[in-house]
Amino acid sequence: MKRLSRLELAWLDRLAKRKFAKLARKRWQSSSRKRSVARRHARLRREGRWGTPIFAPERFVLNDPISRSHILEFLAEIRARVTQGEHVYLNFAKTQRMFADGTLLFVAELNRLYRYLGERPIIRCNYPRDKIVEQVLQQVGVFDMIGKPCRENVDDLDASVKFWKYATGTKAIGELFEPVLENYEGIIEKRLEQSMYKGVTEAMTNSSNHAYIDTRPDGLSLKGVEPRWWMFSQERDGSLIVALCDLGVGIPASLPKTRMKDWTSDSIRAFLTGIVTQGQISTDCVMIKAAIEIGRTRTDLPYRGRGLQQLKDVIDVAGSGHLTIHSNKGCYQYDPSKRSIEIINDYRDSVLGTLILWNVPITSVNQSETHDHH
Known part of the structure; x- marks a missing residue:
């Protein structure tokens, strides 16, 4: 070469x-x-051409005062921007944790806007930096609502995410709890669908019968709103966890107009004074406790008026579990394993509706049903 x-x-x-x-x-x-x-693209988002950037809170949870304020301000900002006809861009870059209560309230608000506004809102979002947060938004249907492609394989979802099931509906459940749910969209935990606990049934029925008796004070003035409920449910590690939400007027506003409508002002005051050991009797949390107490005392019909009390009864029979009820500014917590079994308090901000979070051991179902039949 x-x-x-x-x-x-x-x-x-x-x-x-x-x-x-x-x-x-x-x-x-x-x-x-x-x-x-x-x-x-970043400049366009800043200028609002892709929608007004609204940063989601770090933690979606309702029982922490600071996080609660942040999520309620976040939801109020979405409602305000959509009402003004703006395109909305949700930024989840800062979001680190999503709990059942705060996440369900967000999903319900978003779903309500898409269902009942005359013109479909244009809402977009980014993919969160946190992998688990992205999985949550995919699992509970937020990406589907917004029209954002899902990137996570359902088989690879984290154990804290993949068992959650989301559903929404309008049907008031039957008088007895035997019929399965009807007229709902999504998936409900099988155990809940098959044996349908009386407390959850009644809570759903109350959402339909009482929560929507007046216009929700959120500035939207929506017309033709159905008595809708939203639900997360999961069975995991021997427990059934249910989160149930309605976006009605709240227990503090509906109770005086429904179960107390025939009471005199003196009898209402006497009743509230009797169930509160200290503090003011006109607060939202006291009205939640009053709704439970009325359910305990008014049992003239076996399937009416005991929804919230029935949730407590199942926990009492099991000896464990917990119940949290957020309604407007009020919060009621019941946990027999803690020193303070029953805690009531008011927050500064209102959720503008009612959200129930119920956690009970699976074994308590059979015990509760046996107890009811005897």
């Missing part, structure tokens, strides 16, 4: 360097274009 001269070797070396430089330049231009597009 003929050996290349020094000049030929130098020429080949220059040619290789030119080709390498050209390839490197193409790669740089490609990555530069990507960076430029990303900067442009």
Whole structure:
């Protein structure tokens, strides 16, 4: 083989360097274009052309005063922007944790806007930085509502996420708890669907019968709103967990107009004074406790008026579990395993509706039903 001269070797070396430089330049231009597009998209979001950026809170939870305020401000901002006809961009970059109560309230509010506004709102969002948060938004249907592609394989979802089931409906459940749910969308935990606990049945019925007796004070003035409920449910590690939400007027507003409508003002005051050991009797949390107490005392019909009390009864029979009820500004918590079994308090901000979070051991179902039959 003929050996290349020094000049030929130098020429080949220059040619290789030119080709390498050209390839490197193409790669740089490609990555530069990507960076430029990303900067442009970020600028468009800042300018609002993709929708007004609204940052989601770090924690979606209702029993912490600071987090509660943040999520309620977040929801109020969404309602306000959508009402003004703006395109809305939800930014989940800061979100780190999503609990059942705060997440269900967010899902219910979002679903309500899509269902009942005259013109479908344009809402978009980014993919969260936190992988679990992204899985939650996918699992409970937020991405489907917004129209954002789901990236996570359902088989690879985290154990804290994949068991949650989401459903919404309007049908008031029957007088007895035997019939399965009707007229709902989504999936309900099988055990709940098959044996349908009386307390959850009655709570749903109350959502339909009492929660929507007046216009919700959220500034939307929606017309033709159905008596709708939203639910998360899951069976995991020997427990059944149910979160149930309605976006009605709340227990403090509906109770005086329903179960107390025939009471005199003196009898109402006497009743409330009798169930509160200290503090004011006109607060929202006291009205939640009053609704439970009325359910305990008014048992003229076996399937009426005992929804919230029935949730407590199942916990008492099991000896464990917990119940939390948020309604407007009030909060009621019941947990027999704690020193303070029953806690009531008011927050500064209103959830503008009612949200029930119920956690009970699976074994308590059979015990409760046996107890009821005797």
